[in-house]
Amino acid sequence: DGGITQSPKYLFRKEGQNVTLSCEQNLNHDAMYWYRQDPGQGLRLIYYSQIVNDFQKGDIAEGYSVSREKKESFPLTVTSAQKNPTAFYLCASRLDRGNYGYTFGSGTRLTVV
Amino acid sequence: QQQVKQSPQSLIVQKGGISIINCAYENTAFDYFPWYQQFPGKGPALLIAIRPDVSEKKEGRFTISFNKSAKQFSLHIMDSQPGDSATYFCAASIWNQAGTALIFGKGTTLSVSS
Numbered sequence: 001d002g003g004i005t006q007s008p009k010y011l012f013r014k015e016g017q018n019v020t021l022s023c024e025q026n027l028n029h030d031a032m033y034w035y036r037q038d039p040g041q042g043l044r045l046i047y048y049s050q051i052v053n054d055f056q057k058g059d060i061a062e063g064y065s066v067s068r069e070k071k072e073s074f075p076l077t078v079t080s081a082q083k084n085p086t087a088f089y090l091c092a093s094r095l096d097r098g099n100y101g102y103t104f105g106s107g108t109r110l111t112v113v
Numbered sequence: 114q115q116q117v118k119q120s121p122q123s124l125i126v127q128k129g130g131i132s133i134i135n136c137a138y139e140n141t142a143f144d145y146f147p148w149y150q151q152f153p154g155k156g157p158a159l160l161i162a163i164r165p166d167v168s169e170k171k172e173g174r175f176t177i178s179f180n181k182s183a184k185q186f187s188l189h190i191m192d193s194q195p196g197d198s199a200t201y202f203c204a205a206s207i208w209n210q211a212g213t214a215l216i217f218g219k220g221t222t223l224s225v226s227s
Contacts, residue, residue, distance in 0.1 A: 004156075006156075033214055033215075035217075040122065040219060040220075041219060042119075042202060042217045042218055042219035042220050043157070043202065043217040044217075045214050045215075045216075048214050058214065090156050090157070092156075101147070101159045101162070102147075102149075102157075102159065102215060104149075104156030104157050104158065105156050106154075106155055106156050107154070107155070107156050109154075
């Protein structure tokens with residue numbers, strides 16, 4: 001079955017550490033997105049990528065980095081520069097023509113300990 | 114200009130009642146308006162979407178009403194069921210424009226009491 005796989009489901013980070021969240025899709029979608037979800041804040045866009053080796057900052061990119069070396073993969077690194085990283089992180093993808101519907105992964109909950 | 118304002122923040126409805134969630138936008142270039150449903154610990158799933166060339170779209174118990182002049186759109190859930198208890202997000206974007214992404218409202222937590 002096609003879909004988006006995010007891993008791990010739960011992640012704990014110590015202060016000052018970088019952590020990488022994985023997002024893999026087998027839908028042959030062109031565009032991929034990272035959103036951050038906090039209670040009462042909705043979904044806020046961190047980064048997105050329309051094609052391999054290209055990505056754009058979203059509204060809250062500070063303290064995060066991404067790469068898009070393969071069409072199927074769009075990992076997100078939460079760096080030590082992100083002062084408040086505890087949140088639920090969602091990866092999404094869509095086919096970049098015709099159907100505009102996003103497919104979301106099941107999310108990664110990151111907690112700073 | 115890029116915001117989508119959603120209300121109410123939370124909603125409690127009796128089983129069998131109608132749930133209504135409202136959204137408003139400012140950017141007149143937006144022309145794609147989806148609604149997503151999210152259960153706890155899961156990613157959002159597309160529920161229903163509308164383009165501004167129609168004023169209403171219905172899929173089963175879910176209906177989007179769209180008012181282009183007022184720049185508002187709403188989700189109506191008819192005959193609300195306990196299984197509809199979830200968080201609902203409205204969103205907006207520009208259809209098929211490269212380099213854009215969905216802008217989401219802050220969400221409405223719906224509780225349907227039995």
